[in-house]
Amino acid sequence: MNAAVKNSHHAVTTQNDPRWAAVVARDAKVADRFFYSVQTTGVYCRPSCAARLARPEHVRFHPTREEAEQAGFRPCQRCKPDQPPLLEQHAIKITEACRIIEASETTPGIAELAKRVGISTYHFHRLFKTITGLTPKAYAAARRAQWVRHTLSHSNTVTDAVFEAGYHSSSRFYQRSNEVLGMTPTKYRAGGLNILIRFAIGQCSLGSILVAESAHGVCAIFLGDDPERLAYDLQDRFPRATLIGGDSAFEQRVAKVIGFIEQPAIGLDLPLDVRGTAFQQRVWQALREIPVGATASYTDIAQRIGAPNTARAVAGACAANSLAVAIPCHRVIRNDGGLSGYRWGVERKRALLAKEADS
Numbered sequence: 001m002n003a004a005v006k007n008s009h010h011a012v013t014t015q016n017d018p019r020w021a022a023v024v025a026r027d028a029k030v031a032d033r034f035f036y037s038v039q040t041t042g043v044y045c046r047p048s049c050a051a052r053l054a055r056p057e058h059v060r061f062h063p064t065r066e067e068a069e070q071a072g073f074r075p076c077q078r079c080k081p082d083q084p085p086l087l088e089q090h091a092i093k094i095t096e097a098c099r100i101i102e103a104s105e106t107t108p109g110i111a112e113l114a115k116r117v118g119i120s121t122y123h124f125h126r127l128f129k130t131i132t133g134l135t136p137k138a139y140a141a142a143r144r145a146q147w148v149r150h151t152l153s154h155s156n157t158v159t160d161a162v163f164e165a166g167y168h169s170s171s172r173f174y175q176r177s178n179e180v181l182g183m184t185p186t187k188y189r190a191g192g193l194n195i196l197i198r199f200a201i202g203q204c205s206l207g208s209i210l211v212a213e214s215a216h217g218v219c220a221i222f223l224g225d226d227p228e229r230l231a232y233d234l235q236d237r238f239p240r241a242t243l244i245g246g247d248s249a250f251e252q253r254v255a256k257v258i259g260f261i262e263q264p265a266i267g268l269d270l271p272l273d274v275r276g277t278a279f280q281q282r283v284w285q286a287l288r289e290i291p292v293g294a295t296a297s298y299t300d301i302a303q304r305i306g307a308p309n310t311a312r313a314v315a316g317a318c319a320a321n322s323l324a325v326a327i328p329c330h331r332v333i334r335n336d337g338g339l340s341g342y343r344w345g346v347e348r349k350r351a352l353l354a355k356e357a358d359s
Contacts, residue, residue: 217271
């Protein structure tokens with residue numbers, strides 16, 4: 001077989017390889033899943049490399065960078081396949097900035113944070129928000145809020161908890177306490193003492209359903225087999241709140257949720273009292289953006305919130321969701337399309353998805 005015929009044969013083989021389509025598209029989603037080398041230049045690249053496209057007869061594929069280097073190829077100076085992907089490099093730096101914020105008594109300024117992690121001030125703010133979903137200021141506030149919720153349960157006094165969480169003035173914290181906790185610090189520490197929560201329990205095709213609402217919005221939607229167990233679960237979540245059941249006017253809330261379960265196409269528009277960590281809230285917001293009838297994997301959600309290596313943490317946030325159907329964690333599935341665990345039972349998840357697919 002002469003050289004021309006051999007090259008033609010190899011070009012056809014390369015073009016029929018599905019990896020070639022990723023190289024042509026410069027697909028960043030498959031970065032580091034494989035690498036390709038170019039015989040005429042002696043370099044190897046990521047599939048997403050922006051360099052001029054090589055001729056297919058000169059391309060070889062390699063499952064790892066180590067294999068490409070063992071074959072005698074050197075890393076491309078443009079896409080730098082021997083270094084972490086750019087997004088991962090940025091994520092490492094932004095993670096470092098998050099640790100700096102968490103360890104600081106007062107939130108450092110943008111310029112200082114950017115300098116400490118080696119990113120220009122111009123790009124730092126945009127990168128931080130892209131990767132965390134929050135501005136540095138909002139991230140610091142969310143971390144303080146998370147910490148104060150934790151310390152209120154363990155400190156001797158509310159004042160100790162407020163100062164331990166990084167608020168240098170208790171009056172400043174009290175001004176924002178409803179935003180941070182949904183109630184005053186003392187009431188939060190007391191398990192919702194003197195907070196009124198209305199609730200009602202109904203029946204739908206999925207079994208029993210409980211809907212509860214605080215002054216800020218719907219704070220719980222539970223599904224189950226035993227209505228009494230659902231009431232106990234609500235009591236466990238708000239151990240010292242005043243729970244008011246049997247309110248005929250509020251039962252319309254339950255009817256609205258049931259209507260959405262039975263006919264998903266009608267949509268569900270309710271004020272929500274959503275409480276969780278900054279990461280959980282980013283995940284839950286991403287879930288609310290999944291259209292009715294669609295699904296996403298845990299990896300998809302991790303990528304959408306700019307944290308591609310957090311699929312397991314995304315699953316944890318889904319499990320912590322206490323607002324069934326309003327925050328549609330049932331629309332998150334495994335990468336292979338299978339149904340994974342669901343707080344209210346996999347069969348309910350299957351039923352919800354089936355109803356939405358038919359709507």
